[in-house]
Amino acid sequence: MRDLVFISGAVILLCAGQLVRAAGEDKVARGKYLAEEIGKCQECHTPVNEKGELEQEKAMKGRVLNWTPITPVADWHKTSPDITPAGRLWMRWGGEEAMIKYLMTGLTPRGKPAGPPMPAYKMKREDAEAIVAYLKTLK
Numbered sequence: 141m142r143d144l145v146f147i148s149g150a151v152i153l154l155c156a157g158q159l160v161r162a163a164g165e166d167k168v169a170r171g172k173y174l175a176e177e178i179g180k181c182q183e184c185h186t187p188v189n190e191k192g193e194l195e196q197e198k199a200m201k202g203r204v205l206n207w208t209p210i211t212p213v214a215d216w217h218k219t220s221p222d223i224t225p226a227g228r229l230w231m232r233w234g235g236e237e238a239m240i241k242y243l244m245t246g247l248t249p250r251g252k253p254a255g256p257p258m259p260a261y262k263m264k265r266e267d268a269e270a271i272v273a274y275l276k277t278l279k
């Protein structure tokens with residue numbers, strides 16, 4: 141009897157572990173979807189090759205934009221930063237909570253918005269967390 145209780149306990153724990161892992165994978169998949177299909181972060185943050193195709197192995201590593209506005213825009217930024225955890229920005233901002241807050245408020249840790257053409261996203265916490273979970277899977 142005790143063995144049976146032990147075995148069922150172990151099975152339950154195993155299943156719970158799988159569920160937690162599945163939830164984590166769901167979050168990353170949702171974050172990738174939000175980043176790529178809704179926020180279109182890669183259009184500005186992923187480098188492109190000479191054919192103009194996104195270089196997936198350098199996803200979100202930052203780039204020089206290949207377009208400028210036809211009328212002058214104050215404080216225009218022609219480069220976008222590396223937004224992967226390996227980049228200097230994450231180090232400077234001290235980790236993922238700052239990145240989550242930034243996507244929720246549009247304000248950097250200094251309380252300022254980023255310069256154009258970076259959009260000031262005001263996401264729900266769960267969406268910002270999902271995007272950050274996805275960014276954390278990038279090198």
Ligand code: HEC
Pocket residue numbers: 174175179180181182183184185217218219220221223229242243248253254255256257258259261271
């Ligand atoms: C239309 C182009 C564009 C899109 C789309 C875009 N970015 Fe940016 N992003 C930029 C540029 C340009 C900068 C540099 C602005 C600056 O340094 O003030 C930037 C800066 C940032 C910064 C640093 C902000 C700062 O002030 O240092 C973060 C973080 C960021 N982007 C994350 C994202 C994420 C996440 C997405 C998608 C959800 C995204 N960006 C979509 C162009 C873009």
